[in-house]
Amino acid sequence: MNPIVQEIIQSLRKSGLRRTKALEELITTLLESKRPMTLAELATSARLADQCDKVTVFRLLQRLAEHGAVRRLGLHERAAYFTLLIPGKHSDYLICTSCGSIKAIEAPCPVHQLEAEIREKTGYRNLYHELEFFGVCPKCA
Amino acid sequence: MNPIVQEIIQSLRKSGLRRTKALEELITTLLESKRPMTLAELATSARLADQCDKVTVFRLLQRLAEHGAVRRLGLHERAAYFTLLIPGKHSDYLICTSCGSIKAIEAPCPVHQLEAEIREKTGYRNLYHELEFFGVCPKCA
DNA sequence: GCCGCAAATGCAAAAAAAATGCGTTTAGGC
DNA sequence: GCCTAAACGCATTTTTTTTGCATTTGCGGC
Numbered sequence: 368m369n370p371i372v373q374e375i376i377q378s379l380r381k382s383g384l385r386r387t388k389a390l391e392e393l394i395t396t397l398l399e400s401k402r403p404m405t406l407a408e409l410a411t412s413a414r415l416a417d418q419c420d421k422v423t424v425f426r427l428l429q430r431l432a433e434h435g436a437v438r439r440l441g442l443h444e445r446a447a448y449f450t451l452l453i454p455g456k457h458s459d460y461l462i463c464t465s466c467g468s469i470k471a472i473e474a475p476c477p478v479h480q481l482e483a484e485i486r487e488k489t490g491y492r493n494l495y496h497e498l499e500f501f502g503v504c505p506k507c508a
Numbered sequence: 509m510n511p512i513v514q515e516i517i518q519s520l521r522k523s524g525l526r527r528t529k530a531l532e533e534l535i536t537t538l539l540e541s542k543r544p545m546t547l548a549e550l551a552t553s554a555r556l557a558d559q560c561d562k563v564t565v566f567r568l569l570q571r572l573a574e575h576g577a578v579r580r581l582g583l584h585e586r587a588a589y590f591t592l593l594i595p596g597k598h599s600d601y602l603i604c605t606s607c608g609s610i611k612a613i614e615a616p617c618p619v620h621q622l623e624a625e626i627r628e629k630t631g632y633r634n635l636y637h638e639l640e641f642f643g644v645c646p647k648c649a
Numbered sequence: 650g651c652c653g654c655a656a657a658t659g660c661a662a663a664a665a666a667a668a669t670g671c672g673t674t675t676a677g678g679c
Numbered sequence: 680g681c682c683t684a685a686a687c688g689c690a691t692t693t694t695t696t697t698t699g700c701a702t703t704t705g706c707g708g709c
Contacts, residue, residue, distance in 0.1 A: 385656060385705050406695080420659050425696075427657090441582015443638075445667070446695065461626060464634070472626070477618045482641060485602060485613070491643030493605070497584075498639045500623060502632035526676050526685060547666080561688050566667075568686090586696070587666065 369395060375436060375451075382434050389419040393427050394436075394451065402460070402469040403440050403448035440497060442469065459498040465507035472500070510536060516577060516592075523575050530560040534568050535577075535592065543601070543610040544581050544589035581638060583610065600639040606648035613641070 372394050376386055384390065392414040397404065404412070406428065410421035428449050431437035440448040442462060448469075450458070458471040478496055486494045513535050517527055525531065533555040538545065545553070547569065551562040569590050572578035581589040583603060589610075591599070599612040619637055627635045 383656080387657065387705075389658085419657095422660080422697090423658055429697095439584065441584050443580065443582050445588075447586075461630065461632065463632070474622060474625070477622050478639065481615060481618050484615070485641055486643075489602065490646040490649075491602065491604070491641070492649050494641060494643035496639065496641045498619065498637065500626055500632070500635060500637045502627075502635035505631040508631075508633050524685080528676075528686065530687085560686095563668090563689080564687055570668095 369398065371453075372398060379431070379434060379436060384430065384434070389415070389423055390427055392418050393424060393431075397437070397449065397451040402471055403442065403450040405444070405446040405448055407446060409449070442499060443501065459500070461500045461502070463504035463507055464501050465503045468504060510539065513539060520572070520575060520577060525571065525575070530556070530564055531568055533559050534565060534572075538578070538590065538592040543612055544583060544591040546585070546587040546589055548587060550590070583640060584642065600641070602641045602643070604645035604648055605642050606644050609645060 368391070372391060375394055376384075376391060379390075380386060393409065396409060396412050396414045406421065406425055409415055409428070410424045415424060428437055428439075432439055432449075436452055437449050438452050440450060442448045442460065443464075444467070457476055458473075459476055461470045461472050462468070476498065478498055482494055482496055485491065509532070513532060516535055516539075517525075517532060520531075521527060534550065537550060537553050537555045547562070547566055550556055550569070551565045556565060569578055569580075573580055573590075577593055578590050579593050581591060583589045583601065584605075585608070598617055599614075600617055602611045602613050603609070617639065619639055623635055623637055626632065
């Protein structure tokens, strides 16, 4: 088993979550995925399709989000996207408005300075941001 | 009647859209709003509630988005948000994860440089971005 | 290893949001 | 004023999200 997955589960266990096969597979799937995924994608993914019901995946995502292990993103689609939150890791996304492909952008995020200013000036707590670029990818153009 | 609204409608007319009361009120509502609004909010707003059916607002938003007059945003909620696209005007948003309040950030957006780089390196067309900050506002903290 | 209980699960079904079909109305060019 | 395509309203469907409830299961304690 992936040690990072174990670590995440270990941390969640402290919050009262139980170690179940579904939880383990869900986290593994999210970790292996290079991009955020929808509930439908997750529920039908190789690791989870036969493992548990879609509703279970839904509730796991809900709980993981409550515990800050997962974040729910908009990404412009009808369905919500979910991504694993790895401490110290931040991603912005590049999304094709034509084919819907989603790529994580590795370039350093230029927003942290403004985020700090906002935190200071507005007094908002637990500030974080989402940055997405939309356009038509070369394949679709 | 607001001249900006007239101008927008005039431009849309060239694309074949008809000038209807519902269209006028919708654009006026979006223009007056300081923040993006959901379909439900729009359909029940003062100007539109008695003006037309919710489906009509839905279809208008759809058409306006197709013609680049309106943009559909995620903003982290179950429902989609819509905002009028005013040429040369760009907004980022600050959203309270507790009460759901949405504020437009007027500070200069620090992303355009990165956007230019992405455009150049990836070859994506019609690139634009969305930037949102999430946190708990002082009232909710 | 066995017990007990709360967490977790599956299945059905409700609620919410988005989208479509279709017959009627209407804007606007002629 | 006439005509046609755009716009509309209302019913209905589809898709996505969420809840209820009875059953199962992880896991701490004995």
